[in-house]
Amino acid sequence: MKAFLILEDGHVFTGRSIGSTREAVSEIVFNTSMTGYLEVLTDPSYAGQAVVMTYPLIGNYGICYEDMESERPWVDGFIVRELSRMPSNFRCEDTIQNFLEKNDIPGICGIDTRALTKILRESGTMNGMITTNENYDMDEVMKKLKAYSTGDEVSKVTCREKSVLPGAGYKVALLDLGAKRNIARSLNERGCEVTIYPSFTTAEEIIASNPDGIMLSNGPGDPKACAQVIKEIRKLYETDIPIFAICLGHQLMALATGADTFKLKYGHRGGNHPVKDMETGRVYISSQNHGYAVNPESLDPKVAVPAFTNVNDGTNEGLKYVGKNIFTVQYHPEACPGPQDSSYLFDRFLKMMEEKKNA
Numbered sequence: 001m002k003a004f005l006i007l008e009d010g011h012v013f014t015g016r017s018i019g020s021t022r023e024a025v026s027e028i029v030f031n032t033s034m035t036g037y038l039e040v041l042t043d044p045s046y047a048g049q050a051v052v053m054t055y056p057l058i059g060n061y062g063i064c065y066e067d068m069e070s071e072r073p074w075v076d077g078f079i080v081r082e083l084s085r086m087p088s089n090f091r092c093e094d095t096i097q098n099f100l101e102k103n104d105i106p107g108i109c110g111i112d113t114r115a116l117t118k119i120l121r122e123s124g125t126m127n128g129m130i131t132t133n134e135n136y137d138m139d140e141v142m143k144k145l146k147a148y149s150t151g152d153e154v155s156k157v158t159c160r161e162k163s164v165l166p167g168a169g170y171k172v173a174l175l176d177l178g179a180k181r182n183i184a185r186s187l188n189e190r191g192c193e194v195t196i197y198p199s200f201t202t203a204e205e206i207i208a209s210n211p212d213g214i215m216l217s218n219g220p221g222d223p224k225a226c227a228q229v230i231k232e233i234r235k236l237y238e239t240d241i242p243i244f245a246i247c248l249g250h251q252l253m254a255l256a257t258g259a260d261t262f263k264l265k266y267g268h269r270g271g272n273h274p275v276k277d278m279e280t281g282r283v284y285i286s287s288q289n290h291g292y293a294v295n296p297e298s299l300d301p302k303v304a305v306p307a308f309t310n311v312n313d314g315t316n317e318g319l320k321y322v323g324k325n326i327f328t329v330q331y332h333p334e335a336c337p338g339p340q341d342s343s344y345l346f347d348r349f350l351k352m353m354e355e356k357k358n359a
């Protein structure tokens, strides 16, 4: 069946429908990872967005359920050049086509994703519609596209109840703002007992559980849409509990302590973004998925200083909080998909908890 991708600037791409045939209006973003499409589909940070994969062949190893980063796919749509018709891998359990269909996620294949990515890169991220309706009315479509914006996506994707991953080591409270599974897993593998809290949990409840450390997760949408969570994070900042935050968590801690965030032209999404550790000068290759960033000029140097910078565009990729056991990164040390270069940051968090305990 034919499908169309209609962009807010009037461009129309014609391809074939994959997954669900329903219409989807979303923000269109591109990801340059060559593999890891299942982790991309199931990363809750993509709620409210449809993802274009720039790598031209997607799906060749199928779907391996074990690799899911949450219990379901969260993207609004999936856009690829060529979808593998015959996945082949010893772990393969399903095809992307089936997986998208079962989960009612629409997609489009067979379009020139290079041309599409160039448009997004030059004009910036924009809204788009995926539809199988050949008789779409352009004026109606444009009205819908202009009206669309990501709202409070966090409350949509967070867990409903708290849960615990047992461990004999440090007790970590993980605030789930749309957490990828590999965050809890990375802590659990290091022996931590991880208690996962819904995003609407109060700071008082977390503090009362007396954790050795607090972890703020990644998550979808505009960080400024999370006013209530920001208030609770401010209270966590006031304690002396060690805190480590990733991506949305990093942005929210910055907002909670007086800094500002802004929307990047087309974001960073992929598996090979170079970040520089400002202290050592060493560059790490990181997995990233963000559309917003902290404005370093808005930082009060008495509160927080840049710890990592993106080598491509010089934007901020991490902060160290002055006089606090707090450090935060904009990229993904849990790296699923992506290089494992930065997994040492979890060890750094464990060391911080150890030092605090022995102080």
Ligand SMILES: NC(=O)CC[C@H](N)C(=O)O
Pocket: 045, 217, 218, 219, 220, 221, 222, 223, 246, 247, 248, 249, 289, 290, 291, 292, 293
């Ligand atoms: N992966 C994330 O946590 C993304 C954070 C935020 N939603 C952004 O796009 O910048």
